[in-house]
Amino acid sequence: MTRVLNFSAGPSQLPLTVVQKAAAQLLEYGTSGQSVMEMSHRSSTFLEIVRETERRLRSLLQIPQNYRVLFLQGGASLQFSMVPMNLLKPKGKAGIIHTGTWTKKAIEECRKFGECVVLASGEADHFHSIPKDVIVPQDLDYVYLCENNTIIGTKYKTLPECGHVPLVADCSSCILSEPMDVSRYGLIFAGAQKNMGIAGLTVVIVRDDLIEERPELPSMMSYAVQVKHESMFNTPPTFAIYMLGLVLEWIETEFQDLKALQSYNQRKVALLYDYLDSSALFKNEVKKEDRSMMNVPFMTDDPQLDAKFIAYAQAEGLVNLKGHRSVGGMRASIYNGMPMEGVEKLVEVMKRFEEAQAIC
Amino acid sequence: MTRVLNFSAGPSQLPLTVVQKAAAQLLEYGTSGQSVMEMSHRSSTFLEIVRETERRLRSLLQIPQNYRVLFLQGGASLQFSMVPMNLLKPKGKAGIIHTGTWTKKAIEECRKFGECVVLASGEADHFHSIPKDVIVPQDLDYVYLCENNTIIGTKYKTLPECGHVPLVADCSSCILSEPMDVSRYGLIFAGAQKNMGIAGLTVVIVRDDLIEERPELPSMMSYAVQVKHESMFNTPPTFAIYMLGLVLEWIETEFQDLKALQSYNQRKVALLYDYLDSSALFKNEVKKEDRSMMNVPFMTDDPQLDAKFIAYAQAEGLVNLKGHRSVGGMRASIYNGMPMEGVEKLVEVMKRFEEAQAIC
Numbered sequence: 001m002t003r004v005l006n007f008s009a010g011p012s013q014l015p016l017t018v019v020q021k022a023a024a025q026l027l028e029y030g031t032s033g034q035s036v037m038e039m040s041h042r043s044s045t046f047l048e049i050v051r052e053t054e055r056r057l058r059s060l061l062q063i064p065q066n067y068r069v070l071f072l073q074g075g076a077s078l079q080f081s082m083v084p085m086n087l088l089k090p091k092g093k094a095g096i097i098h099t100g101t102w103t104k105k106a107i108e109e110c111r112k113f114g115e116c117v118v119l120a121s122g123e124a125d126h127f128h129s130i131p132k133d134v135i136v137p138q139d140l141d142y143v144y145l146c147e148n149n150t151i152i153g154t155k156y157k158t159l160p161e162c163g164h165v166p167l168v169a170d171c172s173s174c175i176l177s178e179p180m181d182v183s184r185y186g187l188i189f190a191g192a193q194k195n196m197g198i199a200g201l202t203v204v205i206v207r208d209d210l211i212e213e214r215p216e217l218p219s220m221m222s223y224a225v226q227v228k229h230e231s232m233f234n235t236p237p238t239f240a241i242y243m244l245g246l247v248l249e250w251i252e253t254e255f256q257d258l259k260a261l262q263s264y265n266q267r268k269v270a271l272l273y274d275y276l277d278s279s280a281l282f283k284n285e286v287k288k289e290d291r292s293m294m295n296v297p298f299m300t301d302d303p304q305l306d307a308k309f310i311a312y313a314q315a316e317g318l319v320n321l322k323g324h325r326s327v328g329g330m331r332a333s334i335y336n337g338m339p340m341e342g343v344e345k346l347v348e349v350m351k352r353f354e355e356a357q358a359i360c
Numbered sequence: 361m362t363r364v365l366n367f368s369a370g371p372s373q374l375p376l377t378v379v380q381k382a383a384a385q386l387l388e389y390g391t392s393g394q395s396v397m398e399m400s401h402r403s404s405t406f407l408e409i410v411r412e413t414e415r416r417l418r419s420l421l422q423i424p425q426n427y428r429v430l431f432l433q434g435g436a437s438l439q440f441s442m443v444p445m446n447l448l449k450p451k452g453k454a455g456i457i458h459t460g461t462w463t464k465k466a467i468e469e470c471r472k473f474g475e476c477v478v479l480a481s482g483e484a485d486h487f488h489s490i491p492k493d494v495i496v497p498q499d500l501d502y503v504y505l506c507e508n509n510t511i512i513g514t515k516y517k518t519l520p521e522c523g524h525v526p527l528v529a530d531c532s533s534c535i536l537s538e539p540m541d542v543s544r545y546g547l548i549f550a551g552a553q554k555n556m557g558i559a560g561l562t563v564v565i566v567r568d569d570l571i572e573e574r575p576e577l578p579s580m581m582s583y584a585v586q587v588k589h590e591s592m593f594n595t596p597p598t599f600a601i602y603m604l605g606l607v608l609e610w611i612e613t614e615f616q617d618l619k620a621l622q623s624y625n626q627r628k629v630a631l632l633y634d635y636l637d638s639s640a641l642f643k644n645e646v647k648k649e650d651r652s653m654m655n656v657p658f659m660t661d662d663p664q665l666d667a668k669f670i671a672y673a674q675a676e677g678l679v680n681l682k683g684h685r686s687v688g689g690m691r692a693s694i695y696n697g698m699p700m701e702g703v704e705k706l707v708e709v710m711k712r713f714e715e716a717q718a719i720c
Contacts, residue, residue: 001387001388001393002393003388003393003394004392004393004394006393006394006398006400008398008399008400008403009400010400010595011397011398011399011400011401011595011598012398012400013394013398014395014397014398019386019387019395019397019398020387022386022397023383023386023387026379026382026383026386027361027379027380027383028361028363032364033361033362033363033364033677033679034363034364034366034373034679035374035379037371037374037379037382037558037603038366038368038371038372038373038374038379038697039368039371040366040368040369040370040371040372040680041371041559043368043679043680073433073434073435073438073560073597074433074434074438074580074594075433075580075594075595076594077579077580077593077594078433078434078578078580078594080578080579080580081578081579081580081581085578105579108579109578109579112576112577112578191595193595193598198397198598198599199401199595199596199597199598199599200433200560200561200596200597200598200599200600201560216472217472218438218440218441218445218469218472218581219437219440219441219465219468219469220434220435220437220438220440220441221441221578233437234434234435234436234437234438235370235371235435235551235553235559236559236560237433237559237560237597237600238371238553238558238559238560239558239559239560239599239600240560240597240599243397317393319393319394319403320400320403337398
């Protein structure tokens with residue numbers, strides 16, 4: 001087979017050794033006589049997979065003991081609702097820092113359940129920068145932000161000072177790409193299909209004191225119910241949890257810790273930004289200090305030339321480089337599963353394309 | 361490898377050829393250069409997988425044109441809430457036929473959103489039979505039932521006459537086991553991890569006229585939103601959808617249609633019921649006319665002997681025969697993925713155990 005380089009924003013390229021291990025184990029996990037896909041979620045073998053997956057996640061992210069880890073379904077979009085449904089007090093309010101499409105959706109969902117104050121917005125700047133020095137009123141139930149914007153390619157490098165107000169962060173496209181100080185957050189959530197595995201699993205990390213019984217909510221939407229049942233109020237997405245375990249094992253084996261992985265990711269993305277900053281053809285419009293390490297949008301000044309480049313790259317085995325439909329241009333998502341060689345190849349292809357254009 | 365016979369109630373045994381095909385394609389799907397797990401859900405290759413999966417499902421179940429098919433997450437338990445949230449009118453009411461654990465949960469979730477009338481209950485009979493001749497008041501927003509009770513092992517053989525009231529059915533443990541007249545239902549839902557594939561996918565089949573915009577609901581919980589976005593309001597559980605496609609392809613290849621599959625399933629389960637009815641040791645307590653074709657609980661008169669049998673069977677490679685914790689005893693779930701040889705082996709092991717007990 002010729003493996004493509006997949007720059008999709010998610011679902012996205014997995015480490016090859018992870019896919020190979022999954023393939024090798026697919027017919028039989030260990031000596032269980034069955035596929036992980038077939039296992040009862042209450043069997044001792046599967047429960048051991050869950051325990052080991054949570055242990056690895058806790059170890060890599062250094063999750064403090066007063067946080068629970070949940071393996072849920074529904075993606076970040078369901079969390080846009082679950083967060084206000086569980087965290088908004090009666091007549092309370094949330095504060096959101098607006099940085100693009102995903103916070104817009106989060107605001108819309110939040111307002112179905114209560115007041116949502118936009119504390120700061122990057123809209124005037126087309127979201128090309130992250131709002132700084134945000135003042136957080138101390139009467140909020142929580143402050144919400146999207147830590148890495150997958151579409152625009154921005155990333156918080158420092159978190160806002162929230163005082164006593166719990167910080168809730170959508171970390172779907174940056175979790176596990178670098179170390180994070182979990183103790184600064186009240187709640188973190190992330191879809192798995194970018195840096196952690198495959199679609200169909202959502203990881204929630206929530207601080208004990210934010211878990212409140214909400215008997216009026218659908219049981220499946222209550223953090224308290226999910227915590228009480230250790231993510232098994234009903235059948236969890238078993239195979240996706242197993243895949244997360246394989247990805248975590250790969251990180252431990254290849255990098256040992258997230259500091260080393262961060263260093264690798266920084267070197268990967270520097271290749272691309274350095275080239276973009278030197279290119280006469282391609283540009284990235286994000287404020288340098290707010291650039292994402294995971295998602296790098298870029299474009300020429302001509303949409304037709306963009307389309308030509310996308311086709312050119314595709315012919316070279318570089319797929320899913322088309323930018324999000326809301327912004328156009330190109331986007332290279334270079335999550336943990338994208339190796340250095342993939343980014344090197346991308347830069348090489350971009351250079352060659354640029355040289356060919358210069359000759360035309 | 362020695363493949364166990366897995367009688368789990370779900371996740372459950374898949375047809376071996378389905379697991380083999382998934383394993384063969386896991387590193388590369390077709391000539392795509394990537395695993396299905398890695399594919400963008402908006403890529404043409406994956407969209408073709410979704411279209412083909414829906415086409416096969418529509419063909420096998422003969423779903424009429426005025427029904428939409430949704431590929432969602434959250435399992436039946438999330439549907440327990442989504443159904444009333446979407447189908448209950450303001451100050452309206454639902455009617456439920458109570459047949460055990462799963463309708464109890466559905467009643468509890470429904471009552472968070474409105475009135476829920478229990479039209480009939482099998483409780484006095486320990487749910488060993490399905491209530492018959494239920495009168496359906498015509499002022500209900502919908503009638504709800506669980507068509508096959510996974511825990512007790514009961515199954516509706518005829519549906520209640522609902523008049524103009526839409527019928528909503530939880531078909532998690534019987535869908536695709538036999539033909540069904542979809543036009544008799546307003547809405548059908550089913551978790552995939554029993555007869556259709558793996559955990560993390562929920563199939564909803566809903567009639568057009570029941571799809572109402574409900575802007576007050578979380579977007580992910582609105583059938584109208586999910587229909588409008590063709591199950592891609594956000595990233596769907598891509599790999600689980602692919603697995604459903606493989607199971608549907610297997611049914612088409614092995615049986616052509618659900619009538620032939622039903623006939624096979626009937627012959628499979630008859631082996632087990634015939635033996636149970638002749639056994640002096642084991643018994644099944646369900647009223648004969650209401651017996652399930654998919655889940656067969658059985659027990660001796662002695663819980664210690666039950667435990668001994670479960671261990672004896674396990675040593676023979678027959679796993680997950682323990683009954684649900686709420687009822688004890690044993691349970692053999694024999695979904696589509698369990699071959700005739702598996703049930704033959706089970707009956708053989710039961711006979712041997714019974715003979716050994718008689719000698720003791």
